[in-house]
Amino acid sequence: MIEDKALLKDYLSEAEELLDSLLADLDSLASSRGAADTNLINRAFRTVHSLKGLSGMMGLAEVQSVAHDFEDILDDLRLGQLALNEQTSVALQEAGAGLAALVGGAARGSTSENDFDRLRQLLAAIATKSRERTSKEDGGLASLNLSDRERALLTEYEQHRIRENLRAGRSLYAINVAFEVDKLDKSYRALSSKLDETGELVTTLPDKTTAASLVGFKIVFAASLKEGEVKRLVEPWDGRVSRLERSTWRKAGAALRAAGRRMPGRASSAKVAGTELDAVLPPGFAQEALQPLSPSVRVEMSQIDELSGLAHELSIGVERLTAMAEISLDASNLGARERFDLRFGARQIQREFIELEERLVELRMVSLAQTFTRAARLAGRLARELGKSVTVEVAGRETQLDKVIVDRVGDSIYHVLRNAVDHGLETRDERRLAGKPARGTIRLEARLEGTRAVIAITDDGRGIDLDEVQRQAIDAGVVAPEEELSEEETLRLILHPGLSTAGQISPVSGRGVGLDAVERTIHELGGEVRIFSEKGRWTTFELALPTTLVMISAFIVRASGWRYAINVAQIMELVYVSPEKILGRDGKRSVEWRGATIPLVELGYVLGLGGARRLDQQPREVAGNGSMKVPLLITYAADRNVALAVEQFDEQREIVVKSLGSLGRKLKGVAGAVDLEGGDVALVLDIPSLLVLRSTRL
Amino acid sequence: MTDTNKNAKANSRLGMVLPLELASADSEKDKVEVTSVLMFEVGGAAYAIGVEQTEGVVDCPRITPLPSAPEGVAGLTSVRGRMTVVMDLGSNSVEQNIKRRLILVKGDSQLGLVADRIEGVVGLEPKKLRSLEKSKERVTAQRATLGWPAKSYFKRGKRSVPIIDVERLAET
Numbered sequence: 001m002i003e004d005k006a007l008l009k010d011y012l013s014e015a016e017e018l019l020d021s022l023l024a025d026l027d028s029l030a031s032s033r034g035a036a037d038t039n040l041i042n043r044a045f046r047t048v049h050s051l052k053g054l055s056g057m058m059g060l061a062e063v064q065s066v067a068h069d070f071e072d073i074l075d076d077l078r079l080g081q082l083a084l085n086e087q088t089s090v091a092l093q094e095a096g097a098g099l100a101a102l103v104g105g106a107a108r109g110s111t112s113e114n115d116f117d118r119l120r121q122l123l124a125a126i127a128t129k130s131r132e133r134t135s136k137e138d139g140g141l142a143s144l145n146l147s148d149r150e151r152a153l154l155t156e157y158e159q160h161r162i163r164e165n166l167r168a169g170r171s172l173y174a175i176n177v178a179f180e181v182d183k184l185d186k187s188y189r190a191l192s193s194k195l196d197e198t199g200e201l202v203t204t205l206p207d208k209t210t211a212a213s214l215v216g217f218k219i220v221f222a223a224s225l226k227e228g229e230v231k232r233l234v235e236p237w238d239g240r241v242s243r244l245e246r247s248t249w250r251k252a253g254a255a256l257r258a259a260g261r262r263m264p265g266r267a268s269s270a271k272v273a274g275t276e277l278d279a280v281l282p283p284g285f286a287q288e289a290l291q292p293l294s295p296s297v298r299v300e301m302s303q304i305d306e307l308s309g310l311a312h313e314l315s316i317g318v319e320r321l322t323a324m325a326e327i328s329l330d331a332s333n334l335g336a337r338e339r340f341d342l343r344f345g346a347r348q349i350q351r352e353f354i355e356l357e358e359r360l361v362e363l364r365m366v367s368l369a370q371t372f373t374r375a376a377r378l379a380g381r382l383a384r385e386l387g388k389s390v391t392v393e394v395a396g397r398e399t400q401l402d403k404v405i406v407d408r409v410g411d412s413i414y415h416v417l418r419n420a421v422d423h424g425l426e427t428r429d430e431r432r433l434a435g436k437p438a439r440g441t442i443r444l445e446a447r448l449e450g451t452r453a454v455i456a457i458t459d460d461g462r463g464i465d466l467d468e469v470q471r472q473a474i475d476a477g478v479v480a481p482e483e484e485l486s487e488e489e490t491l492r493l494i495l496h497p498g499l500s501t502a503g504q505i506s507p508v509s510g511r512g513v514g515l516d517a518v519e520r521t522i523h524e525l526g527g528e529v530r531i532f533s534e535k536g537r538w539t540t541f542e543l544a545l546p547t548t549l550v551m552i553s554a555f556i557v558r559a560s561g562w563r564y565a566i567n568v569a570q571i572m573e574l575v576y577v578s579p580e581k582i583l584g585r586d587g588k589r590s591v592e593w594r595g596a597t598i599p600l601v602e603l604g605y606v607l608g609l610g611g612a613r614r615l616d617q618q619p620r621e622v623a624g625n626g627s628m629k630v631p632l633l634i635t636y637a638a639d640r641n642v643a644l645a646v647e648q649f650d651e652q653r654e655i656v657v658k659s660l661g662s663l664g665r666k667l668k669g670v671a672g673a674v675d676l677e678g679g680d681v682a683l684v685l686d687i688p689s690l691l692v693l694r695s696t697r698l
Numbered sequence: 699m700t701d702t703n704k705n706a707k708a709n710s711r712l713g714m715v716l717p718l719e720l721a722s723a724d725s726e727k728d729k730v731e732v733t734s735v736l737m738f739e740v741g742g743a744a745y746a747i748g749v750e751q752t753e754g755v756v757d758c759p760r761i762t763p764l765p766s767a768p769e770g771v772a773g774l775t776s777v778r779g780r781m782t783v784v785m786d787l788g789s790n791s792v793e794q795n796i797k798r799r800l801i802l803v804k805g806d807s808q809l810g811l812v813a814d815r816i817e818g819v820v821g822l823e824p825k826k827l828r829s830l831e832k833s834k835e836r837v838t839a840q841r842a843t844l845g846w847p848a849k850s851y852f853k854r855g856k857r858s859v860p861i862i863d864v865e866r867l868a869e870t
């Protein structure tokens with residue numbers, strides 16, 4: 001069961017969607033009466049596959065295993081191994097409904113093992129029917145050079161694996177070997193592990209031998225190797241190799257595979273005895289499926305966008321109406337009270353519209369919780385597979401990001417994590433030798449940095465050897481030997497596609513994605529990848545993601561008559577100072593802050609909206625004690641503190657940063673913009689980069 | 699879709715804009731591929747933009763200045779909750795007292811072109827379109843576009859009206 005309430009909610013809502021789609025497809029399949037639509041079956045297969053994966057991620061092993069059985073049947077169907085007749089499709093419908101009935105209970109921990117068993121029996125009945133028939137008709141199996149007795153020894157699973165391998169275009173070989181009885185165990189293990197490196201050892205059948213001291217085996221081995229290569233492979237054990245497929249079948253099979261057609265001889269003539277498939281699930285079993293799994297409603301993102309636009313238009317409409325009401329008021333004899341009420345009321349409505357708009361944008365925001373939980377689980381599992389121990393620490397899972405970004409960044413997070421586990425972390429022994437605890441630590445953290453969300457993945461592994469990376473980059477011709485590279489530049493080399501094997505980072509086996517793909521994805525999202533490392537100690541990958549639609553807490557200030565929003569994370573302190581505390585002259589002012597003298601600039605000037613004001617003569621704010629004070633915002637740029645003088649402090653609030661589109665990305669110092677009351681727009685300033693741009697003045 | 703329909707649809711999208719001329723007679727509709735452009739005036743000069751590249755015309759809201767914005771960028775405004783970068787092709791001769799309009803450009807650029815006046819949709823037959831890329835026309839080109847990117851122009855009365863190349867505009 002799923003303990004975490006938020007995860008449970010997410011799981012149920014996602015599972016429900018998958019199940020709805022599955023049931024709808026199975027219904028259409030049943031009504032298609034044999035003329036099965038391949039797309040339909042493929043989609044049902046993918047749906048069940050997704051459900052299996054999702055349930056696996058959530059640790060719902062029962063659902064995962066039963067979905068796996070289901071997936072197998074659909075797989076057979078889509079590959080034409082099982083013909084779809086009326087009984088099968090009805091049984092599939094029944095099984096689909098049964099699965100739907102179990103998922104909710106399993107996630108809440110209230111489904112009994114019995115229910116799963118019943119569903120499993122039903123699935124097994126469908127599968128057995130198909131296998132009985134296919135084993136008679138299946139040219140793939142029947143055409144193998146195996147005796148009837150040998151064929152009878154194959155388990156259902158082994159038959160399945162043989163078919164799968166044939167389908168995948170691999171060749172099947174019989175390897176005859178004989179081992180001395182006393183060395184049997186060791187020799188067999190050596191041979192089987194050798195075979196496993198290059199292919200699949202499907203089964204081992206008994207074989208006749210010439211001497212009593214020998215035990216003979218016939219190993220069925222599937223691999224994408226040529227006969228000669230297999231022969232060389234088993235030479236140390238004196239294995240005899242022969243092909244299991246008959247040559248005519250090999251050709252026909254290959255031709256059919258190439259043509260993407262199903263194998264002949266599997267017409268839908270076979271009868272499935274209806275009685276055996278009926279009533280495996282007791283009456284009422286699937287009733288639970290009538291209850292919705294999740295109280296959520298799924299909406300298209302575009303619908304939310306339309307609503308946002310509408311809300312915005314409405315707020316402007318109210319604005320216009322208010323302006324007209326003001327004019328009417330002027331023409332009437334109403335007093336100050338009414339005037340105030342009207343203005344107050346109008347402002348109220350406008351604020352509510354803005355809130356409505358923000359709520360609508362919030363609907364697009366999802367937390368990283370699910371992605372992080374999945375990622376952490378994945379890292380743990382991968383570590384176990386690799387025989388490493390790892391503790392995965394997760395922080396900042398509540399960070400909210402636009403769904404579009406969360407959906408797209410998942411794979412990149414997984415990839416960097418896999419890298420960390422596989423190549424970053426040393427083995428237990430290596431760690432002990434290095435004086436580190438045997439158990440490695442991977443930290444997965446999300447935080448808001450300025451108006452960006454940063455996802456950082458840190459491992460306490462072997463780090464990146466800069467010299468090694470540079471050496472390999474030179475070998476690969478990526479950089480010239482005489483080129484002087486900074487540490488950062490060198491680290492970035494590992495993102496280079498041609499250099500993914502640099503240093504301690506090598507491509508993760510079996511995955512076609514390199515770090516260059518990660519960088520490309522992050523770039524496409526408007527973000528950047530940063531790498532930090534200390535050799536022998538740790539490596540950090542940071543995925544800095546864009547501002548679009550990130551909720552931030554911002555402070556609104558006024559400068560040169562315009563309002564600006566500044567991320568509170570970039571503000572160290574808000575202070576009022578007396579004009580006489582400001583030292584220096586135009587263009588070179590400074591102020592005392594926490595015992596140090598720091599440069600002072602005017603925001604309006606930095607933004608190019610006017611020259612430096614004479615702050616000593618035009619203080620804008622009246623502080624509590626009645627004296628004139630200048631509002632200052634203490635911030636930082638390039639490691640030094642800077643005081644920014646503004647005209648007025650407005651308020652702090654949560655804002656939704658909107659992107660300025662492709663042109664906006666070229667504007668430095670502006671992270672986005674936010675809608676304010678009255679149809680106005682405030683720029684969201686990225687103070688450090690804005691100040692760095694103007695650093696000549698500081 | 700017939701060209702007439704295309705124009706009708708474009709017109710309805712552009713709100714109150716009235717067509718200056720009908721694109722083509724119905725009998726000709728299958729023979730001639732007519733380009734529909736939206737003609738507008740800003741800073742005393744006339745420009746056009748492909749109707750298919752626009753998303754609509756709205757009253758121009760208050761514009762917030764953008765720091766260190768490139769030439770031609772007047773600032774930023776919010777249209778239907780979407781941030782729109784406003785470009786003013788006639789930045790030197792703004793008639794401040796008239797009600798300005800904003801032509802919304804389709805695509806990811808989130809771009810809007812400010813207009814002092816919208817003149818309407820014009821249907822152009824290919825022979826009326828003159829390329830600005832031919833060397834013979836280059837002088838006209840420079841005079842007509844005032845430096846804004848355009849691939850072609852057409853004659854309307856005595857005026858040469860360049861058709862703004864939105865993609866290149868967004869890149870500048």
